Amino acid sequence: MRRWLGRARDWLTGLLPSLRLRLVVVFAMVALSAAVAASGIAYWLTRDAVVNRAQNAALKDFHKTLGDHAGTLPPRPKCEQLKEAADAIAGSTQNYEVVLVDLERDGRQCAVASSENFELGDVPKKLRNAVVEERPSDGGTDAAHHQYWQRVNLDGTPYLISGATVIGEGPAGYMRKSLDQEQDDLTSLAWSLAIATGLALIGSVLLAQAAASTVLRPVQRLGDAARRLGEGKLETRLKVSGSDELAELSRTFNATAAALEERVADLSAREQSSRRFVADMSHELRTPLTAISAVSEVLEDEEDNLDPMIAPAVQLVVSETRRLNDLVENLMEVTRFDAGTARLVLDTVDVADQVTACIDVRAWLDAVELDADRGLMIRLDPRRLDVILANLIGNALKHGGSPVRVSVHMCSAPRTGLPAVDEARAGNLVGAEGEVLVIEVSDRGPGIPEDVLPHVFDRFYKASASRPRSEGSGLGLSIALENAHIHGGEITARNNPEGGAVFTLRLPPDASVLVAPEEREEEDVQ
The missing domain is CATH 1.10.287 (Helix Hairpins)
Structure with a gap:
């Protein structure tokens, strides 16, 4: 049962994702169920009261008038006499039709009706058999014949048909009364209850909407406050009223x-x-x-x-x-990044020349293979690019060994690998044709352990806890990453399936958009 309720709740949540909509629907369903149940009970009780009252009045009147008029007929009356009695009985205030049946003196059966619309053949055979059947007396006051009745529906109109035999071998009489008026009254009642149910449903929806607004408005304010709090607005507070x-x-x-x-x-x-x-x-x-x-x-x-x-x-x-x-220089550089005082000094450089100069000044020409086309002009901070390249190539030489391969090319995939930035600047972080500068530094060493790979850019992270002291400060890759970020770029690390580690630097072809307007004016003056 609990599992079924859980599935129903999950289905309702998936169908109606809004809490307000779910509250309104639940309120409406409860109100509709209550209104339908109340209307159904009221209709059933009223229907029984109306039909039974009309039926009992007609049966009682037919029983009395049949005894008053047919009981005075002589034995074996003539058809004319039966006709007069039938007309007299039908003249009752109950407005029903009558058929009288008896045997004439010559033994023939005579059946007369008060109207042409009601004949003996219209009376159900089962009812006729019950009326003429004699019941043995048990010595009490029970008569040999009883009055029977049955409700039928003919051509969409409800009728009450009753029959009885006059005591003392008198004629058998049958009555048919239309219940169409009562049916119309019940139909009007049903429409009234349906309208009341609809109004109750509308009222419940409006009430549910008001209740949902009353309940959800504070929840919405709480959600907005939590969102502002998550955005860093820690002074956010809610106005408290009430004690609920x-x-x-x-x-x-x-x-x-x-x-x-x-x-x-x-x-x-x-x-x-x-x-x-x-x-x-x-x-x-x-x-x-x-x-x-x-x-x-x-x-x-x-x-x-x-x-x-x-x-x-x-x-x-x-x-x-x-x-x-x-180490001191690196710490000072880190503090500049943390304080937000690091600035770009931009210049337009040939990337191939910049990489060659970085390798040459550190005497790495024999240990590095360079694959770069001349003429890739990029606007960036040459000193910070040199820091990035020195850290990536030096790290590859120290941990992967030579030869280290450096590949420089333009990637046509727009914004590939770039971090999220403001929408106002995002369109300028790629070239006019959606190009991004990609520099890959790969070695042929053992690669980076999978558990170390997510932490290679962390500050002071040591891959081996048993050797916390090493030649490096543990800040080189983190500083390289910060320098990439200040350009609007990114550095990623992965292992080459063929062996060795691969560090990929992606930079926008023009970092001018990341420089404040006043700093650009200073550069132009210089």
């Missing part, structure tokens, strides 16, 4: 929103404090690092003149100083 369940729900929402606002404010303050600490720490470290770097460079230049026992220590100091310097 919806008012209690509004109070709970307000308390939750207040607690959430307080919690978010606390977390924001802590996050801002942490960012300020990292930024301040990075700036404070730059001064001593500059001095340490200068000393380490002097030591590196004098490495050949140092004691062989001291040379490894000097090399360690030099390498760790450089690593610390890179």
Whole structure:
């Protein structure tokens, strides 16, 4: 039963997805069922009362007039006498038709009717047999003959037919009374009940609409407030009135929103404090690092003149100083992204030349295979593109080994791989012909483990927990991704089915749309 109710509820929910519509339909169904049940009971009770009253009055009057008129006839009356009696009986106020049947003196049966529309043949045979049948007396007051009746329908008109035999071997009389008037009254009653049911249905729909509005209006306000809260408007509150369940729900929402606002404010303050600490720490470290770097460079230049026992220590100091310097620079870059102060300095460059320069300045020409057509002119920030390429190619060389293949081409798929942006800017993130710059960096190493793949762009993420200390800072790929995002692009990582990892950079051919108008004016002046 529970399963059936669950299926019915699911079916109703699928058929009527709106809660307001479901409330109106349920109200209407309940009201319709109640109205139909009440109308049906009222019609049935009224029908029995009307028909029974008319039937009992006609039977009682026929029984009396039959005894008064046919009971005075002589034995074996003539047909003329039966006709007079039939006319007299039919003259009753009940307005019914009569047929009298008896035997004449010569033994022939005489059947006379008060009207031409009613004959003996119109009386059901079963009723005639019951009327003339004699019942044995049990010594009491029961007569040998009884009065019988039957309701029939002839040509769409209801009739009451009754028959009885006069006591003392008198004639048998049959009466037919039309119940058409009662049927008309019942039809009028049925129409009245149907109209009342329709009005009740309309009233229930209006009442359901009002009730639904009363119930759903606070729910709608709650939904709007929850939506604003989800959009970050933590100051959203609901106006509370009353003491019902919806008012209690509004109070709970307000308390939750207040607690959430307080919690978010606390977390924001802590996050801002942490960012300020990292930024301040990075700036404070730059001064001593500059001095340490200068000393380490002097030591590196004098490495050949140092004691062989001291040379490894000097090399360690030099390498760790450089690593610390890179870490500080990366931290400062991260704080710029987090603070939203990172800006693009745009220039129109040949992508092939830019990639070649990045590889050449780091002495990677022998370890990298470049597949790029000359003449792909793109407007972007050359320094940030260099940072992206250096991180992707350097990461491929360090973890995948050479040769690393770099492929540069324009993809005709519009907006492929690009992150969601404002609709006002979306049309400008692709070229005039719907083109996107695609740079793929692939290696022939073992690839990236599937459990590591979703986290390769996370900050300070280490693929191996057993080796938390490595040459990298764990920020390179995350900084590369941030630089792609600031251009309106994206970086994705996957494993090549043939072996090795593939990093794909997608950039719009013109990042000018992402630069504020005042910054563009400054670039034009420069």
